[in-house]
Amino acid sequence: MRLPTDFYKIWAFAARSALVNRRNVFAIFEMLFWPGVAIFSVGLLTRFLKLDPETVTFILIGAVTMNTVQIAQLDLSYALLYSVWAKSLKHEFMAPLRLSHILLGSGLVGLVRGLLVFVVMGFLSMWLFDMDLSRPGTGGLIIFLGGMFLNAAIIGALVLALVLHFGQRAEVAAWAFSYLMLLLCGLYYPVSILPPGIRELAQIIPLTYFLEYFRHFYGFPLQSPHPLLYGFSQSVVYLCLCYALVQYTLKSALQRGTLLRLSE
Amino acid sequence: MHTAIIAQGIGKSFRAGFFGPRKQVLHAVDLEVGAGAIFGILGPNGAGKTTFISILATLLRPDAGLARVLGLDVVKDAPRLRERINLAASGAHFLWCLTVEENLKFYGRLYGLGGRALKVRVGELLELFGLQPHRRVTFERLSTGLKQRLALAKALINTPELLFLDEPTTGLDPEMAQHIRGEILRLNREAGLTILLTTHNLREAEMLCGEVAFLKEGRLLARGTMSALQERLGLGDRVSLFFQDGPAPLDYGRLPGVLAHKLEDNRVDLMVDRAEERLAPILAAVSQTRSQVIQVRLKEVDLAEIYHEITH
Secondary structure, eight states, X not given: OOTTHHHHHHHHHHHHHHHHHHHOHHHHIIIIIHHHHHHHHHHHHHHHTTOOHHHHHHHHHHHHHHHHHHHHHHHHHHHHHHHHHHTOHHHHHHSXXXXXXXXXXXXXXXXXXXXXXXXXXXXXXXXXXXXXXXXXXXXXXXHHHHHHHHHHHHHHHHHHHHHHHHGGGGGGHHHHHHHHHHHHTTSSSOXXXXXXXXXXXXXXXXXXXXXXXXXXXXXXXXXXXXXXXXXXXXXXXXXXXXXXXXXXXXXXXXXXXXXXXXXX | XXXXXXXXXXXXXXXSTTTSOEEEEXXXXXXXXXXXXXXXXXXXXXXXXXXXXXXXXXXXXXSEEEEEXXXXXXXXXXXXXXXXXXXXXXXXXXXXXXXXXXXXXXXXHHTTOOHHHHHHHHHHHHHHTTOGGGTTSBGGGSOHHHHHHHHHHHHTTTOOSEEEEESTTTTOOHHHHHHHHHHHHHHHHXXXXXXXXXXXXHHHHHHHOSEEEEEETTEEEEEEEHHHHHHHHTOOEEEEEEESSXXXXXXXXXXXXXXXXEEETTEEEEEESOHHHHHHHHHHHHHHTTOOEEEEEEEOOOHHHHHHHHHO
């Protein structure tokens, strides 16, 4: 790696993503409106159902996680979609770039936006529904955030591969992937109530273990003996696989002329 | 002169859809371009020009053949090569919501520029292309001409040694097209930039290119300097002599430099290799016959004729 050349290349994507977010009113909507709606609707539902404080916390953690992961992965997913929408993809790949520049640069903005959503939703949860976010301590909170961002990176990288292969048609995947993952990993319910067959799928999603780890601070028993070990090791393996997949898709795009087609 | 581009046997095909048949777009194309030249690739739409230039610009991998640009293999050495080349294409497309300056900064960073160096380079390019007054205008609000100027400015952000221009003036009004052509010539002359451009505008190629190659249906049909192609195809400048009382009694085919001739009433049409060199001796020969020439018309050979001759 040649610093600061690599830093500038990473910064190019981070700065572009930040500028687009700043100028796009819908990006503000994504960050504040939907997470706000989610906390209000889910929180009020728990109140209507007269759930005990632990169960309310269980569900609110799910709502916060869902929105944080969703927003954090978007910048990564959009890294190439911006170029596809602008029809400028060939100019980006004409530059001496590595995939890591795109992933790190866009991921950085995703991380900041995800963190902001987590803070806003956490604050609303504490203020309106008496959720105690401080119970896992700083360490527990940082580990949980780290787990969420790793999962967001996996989803984002998968979407990048799809964009390079299918172009604009993969746009829908930017949203759909995270919902699918979140459906399986026990957001609003324990994984144990999932039907057999689906339950096994939950075991191969790292977010399942990070949710389990974070919720155990609120008195919910651990389902696996080493959730962090499983969560982090699965995340690292998936990230490596995704990186290799994006590399392969890029190579294939150079062969099939996808970069040119997406720039027309 | 060093060679900037060597392409040998470049072949490329694309599959239509997932299971459709493969369509051969390039058939064993060979090309050499010298450093510091402006070389034109001409051909109708669908001839394979963009495919060929994209392979040389590392945006597409060939199925067959080898290509070296600035001494580097376009497949194996693509990352190193990308630092030294750049591309501008017709119908400039950049991120709509970034300003001219932000777009240039984005691409500058992609080439590893930052801090003061980036600021200086972006400033230079804004000046060079007259974009300074528009630097805070978002891309979507620029006129077509300004977008194309931005495309050229972006293509120079990394101070490339070789520039690929894919139909750089398509869609521009004649005045803007002329301005862009002037810029291209200036870059070649002042910065010694090697330029490979594709166009289907014959006048443009005639004005800009020292050498041209014709591509049709993925095959390189001919290449050379204008004069070499002219000689090879038997095309030349036209000299029309109008007489007072019928054509002078001469064996026009034997006059030096005459490639073909045609007699018509009071007129003789001659095709000569170089009109400016041959006109004086022809007029001298005519005057010896005491015939009176009342009008002379000259028409230089143009690429349209060469193009027609090759592609039909």
